[in-house]
Amino acid sequence: MTRLAIVINQDRCIGCQTCANACKMENNVPMGMLWNRVITVGSDVIDGAVGTYPNLTREYLPMACQHCDNPACQAVCPVGATYTDEAGRVLINYDICIGCRICMAACPYNARVFNWEEPVRDPDFNYGHKDVPVRPRGVTEKCTLCKERTDEDREPMCVTCCPTKARSFGDLDNPSSAVSALIREKSAYQLLPERGTSPKTRYFK
Amino acid sequence: MTSKKADTVARAATPMPNSSKKAIPAIVILAIITLVGIGAWVYQLANGLAVTGMNNGTSWGLYITCFMFFVGLSAGGLIVASSAAVFGVRQYKQVAKPAVLLSTVCIIAAAAFVLIDLGGVQRVFNLILHPNLTSPLMWDVLVIAIYLIINIVYLVLMGRRSNVASDRALAITSRLALPVAILVHSVTAWIFGLQIAKVGWHSAILAPLFVTSALDSGLALLLIVLVVLNATKLFATSKKLLSSLAGLLAVCIAVDAFMVGCEILTMAYPSAPEEAAVLTLLFTGSSAPLFWGEIVLGLAVPFLLLVFSRLRESVGVIVVASALVVVGVFLKRAWLLLTSFVTFNVAGAPGVAYGRSGLDGTDIWSLIGTYAPTWVEVTVTLGVIALAALIYVLLAPRLFAGEDGHLELASAGAPAFATPLEPALPSADASTAAALGTAAKTT
Numbered sequence: 116m117t118r119l120a121i122v123i124n125q126d127r128c129i130g131c132q133t134c135a136n137a138c139k140m141e142n143n144v145p146m147g148m149l150w151n152r153v154i155t156v157g158s159d160v161i162d163g164a165v166g167t168y169p170n171l172t173r174e175y176l177p178m179a180c181q182h183c184d185n186p187a188c189q190a191v192c193p194v195g196a197t198y199t200d201e202a203g204r205v206l207i208n209y210d211i212c213i214g215c216r217i218c219m220a221a222c223p224y225n226a227r228v229f230n231w232e233e234p235v236r237d238p239d240f241n242y243g244h245k246d247v248p249v250r251p252r253g254v255t256e257k258c259t260l261c262k263e264r265t266d267e268d269r270e271p272m273c274v275t276c277c278p279t280k281a282r283s284f285g286d287l288d289n290p291s292s293a294v295s296a297l298i299r300e301k302s303a304y305q306l307l308p309e310r311g312t313s314p315k316t317r318y319f320k
Numbered sequence: 321m322t323s324k325k326a327d328t329v330a331r332a333a334t335p336m337p338n339s340s341k342k343a344i345p346a347i348v349i350l351a352i353i354t355l356v357g358i359g360a361w362v363y364q365l366a367n368g369l370a371v372t373g374m375n376n377g378t379s380w381g382l383y384i385t386c387f388m389f390f391v392g393l394s395a396g397g398l399i400v401a402s403s404a405a406v407f408g409v410r411q412y413k414q415v416a417k418p419a420v421l422l423s424t425v426c427i428i429a430a431a432a433f434v435l436i437d438l439g440g441v442q443r444v445f446n447l448i449l450h451p452n453l454t455s456p457l458m459w460d461v462l463v464i465a466i467y468l469i470i471n472i473v474y475l476v477l478m479g480r481r482s483n484v485a486s487d488r489a490l491a492i493t494s495r496l497a498l499p500v501a502i503l504v505h506s507v508t509a510w511i512f513g514l515q516i517a518k519v520g521w522h523s524a525i526l527a528p529l530f531v532t533s534a535l536d537s538g539l540a541l542l543l544i545v546l547v548v549l550n551a552t553k554l555f556a557t558s559k560k561l562l563s564s565l566a567g568l569l570a571v572c573i574a575v576d577a578f579m580v581g582c583e584i585l586t587m588a589y590p591s592a593p594e595e596a597a598v599l600t601l602l603f604t605g606s607s608a609p610l611f612w613g614e615i616v617l618g619l620a621v622p623f624l625l626l627v628f629s630r631l632r633e634s635v636g637v638i639v640v641a642s643a644l645v646v647v648g649v650f651l652k653r654a655w656l657l658l659t660s661f662v663t664f665n666v667a668g669a670p671g672v673a674y675g676r677s678g679l680d681g682t683d684i685w686s687l688i689g690t691y692a693p694t695w696v697e698v699t700v701t702l703g704v705i706a707l708a709a710l711i712y713v714l715l716a717p718r719l720f721a722g723e724d725g726h727l728e729l730a731s732a733g734a735p736a737f738a739t740p741l742e743p744a745l746p747s748a749d750a751s752t753a754a755a756l757g758t759a760a761k762t763t
Contacts, residue, residue: 146677147684148376154668159687161669178666187517193461195452211446214369214439217457219379223517223665225672229379229439232370235677252368253439307665310516 118203120315127281134273141272145234181314188218357703377689394426396538405494520660537649540642618648
């Protein structure tokens with residue numbers, strides 16, 4: 116078995132949003148939505164600090180689909196449009212999706228976005244990887260772990276573009292992979308573990 | 321479209337008894353609202369769900385609120401009708417026909433709201449081609465389909481001349497209808513109650529709570545409809561029966577309030593931050609008007625109006641209390657749905673992308689889930705409600721009139737059923753007898 120995953124070093128993350136933009140450009144994500152975003156935890160403004168001066172903290176949390184081992188979105192999809200593929204990626208079959216959005220309600224991470232309107236792109240053509248499917252209006256979409264790149268044994272674009280190398284990519288089922296080593300050695304954690312979704316994406320500080 | 325509608329109106333108008341000619345203005349008005357609603361839906365189909373107020377933060381809105389609401393209105397009516405047959409409560413059997421017709425039109429409306437809410441309604445056949453049986457939404461599709469069929473069979477059987485075979489069929493149908501009616505609302509509750517992502521939804525009490533508020537609102541709407549049918553001389557119900565049903569409504573309201581109280585206390589007591597955030601929104605935040613509206617208008621006031629037997633002898637009081645209950649349960653559906661979308665589990669700037677192009681810079685983000693219905697949603701919703709009412713108004717005279725002397729009795733000004741124990745619908749009575757194995761013949 117293969118369980119592809121991203122492990123993120125939050126201490127290295129500088130909140131530059133490069134991963135968010137790299138993702139958007141690679142995956143032809145329309146205007147008004149992103150598959151990947153960097154959250155400034157607990158703050159109302161991007162790059163804000165939490166606490167009272169001079170006792171301040173700032174924490175960045177890159178956030179996209181967590182590719183759960185027990186994906187709530189997959190269980191609730193009435194037409195089985197959301198599925199886990201042989202590499203452990205949680206993916207959406209856009210031809211089947213009926214746009215009921217129960218998956219968006221089921222995802223504890225708000226990772227999914229919906230094509231409320233006819234997708235608008237700026238520039239006005241399809242950009243990114245040539246094999247990325249173009250999503251129609253009325254379907255949900257989200258991070259695919261750059262399926263088209265990872266199928267070619269390349270890293271997801273957010274991992275490649277991160278200027279501080281905060282992101283690592285690999286196979287959780289291979290004990291000698293870099294991601295497995297980080298989880299072992301850095302006790303990398305899962306987001307919202309109490310929801311029981313068991314994300315493959317891990318974080319450490 | 322227009323000519324077809326006019327056709328229906330014309331065809332319906334001809335065989336109607338005298339008293340329902342008065343219904344023609346109502347039919348025309350309802351047909352116009354329905355057509356305007358269909359127009360708004362076509363506009364939505366052409367432009368996508370972007371014309372609604374829904375967004376990536378609050379991904380369900382008025383349509384799903386109305387879906388829950390109408391499933392409840394439907395389940396309530398049928399539970400009263402079929403439990404009367406199953407448990408042999410003769411007096412309630414008298415209202416079985418208007419109750420089951422009400423249940424039928426409400427479930428049609430509920431199904432319509434789900435279809436209208438879909439982003440890809442043109443791919444809806446995938447529900448049949450690629451069913452995923454772990455999805456509560458799939459369960460709901462199945463159970464609503466079964467429920468609709470049972471409703472229609474029930475209506476057809478009640479319209480048939482009573483004989484041993486049809487009575488037996490009716491008895492069996494009513495015994496199937498009761499569990500399915502309870503199930504249809506439980507499954508609707510599970511669409512929400514099984515979602516571990518939302519602390520405001522994830523609760524075992526949600527299914528019983530939904531069934532209770534279904535009984536509330538369904539019974540209240542049935543009472544309003546019965547009073548209207550009385551006034552238009554389409555179907556006569558005695559005052560005694562109305563106040564008896566109103567007494568049952570008071571009990572349902574009390575059980576509903578008890579369950580809401582249980583849920584709130586269980587959420588509040590540990591003072592856990594996530595639950596506290598939901599409760600703050602309910603008590604003093606953006607959901608407070610909906611929440612307190614339900615508690616005061618939907619539970620407290622109608623309960624006080626109906627709990628005293630003297631007060632509920634007045635038809636006016638019954639109608640006011642029933643209307644309040646219907647509004648209250650709608651408010652409950654709205655706060656239950658919307659409150660859980662407000663706070664994101666992983667909170668922090670920039671938040672969740674709203675999901676529309678044409679917004680500048682940081683305007684595409686929202687830190688909390690926000691929602692307000694647009695004119696398109698409101699118009700479509702009114703259209704669906706008008707369609708349901710239209711079907712009821714068109715079918716009611718055909719199903720109730722010219723039978724059992726209802727019209728004659730009513731127009732003569734005499735109470736149709738002086739004593740509630742007097743058998744009024746011979747067919748319905750016989751159904752119990754047949755079910756008990758006595759195979760009684762009606763006279």
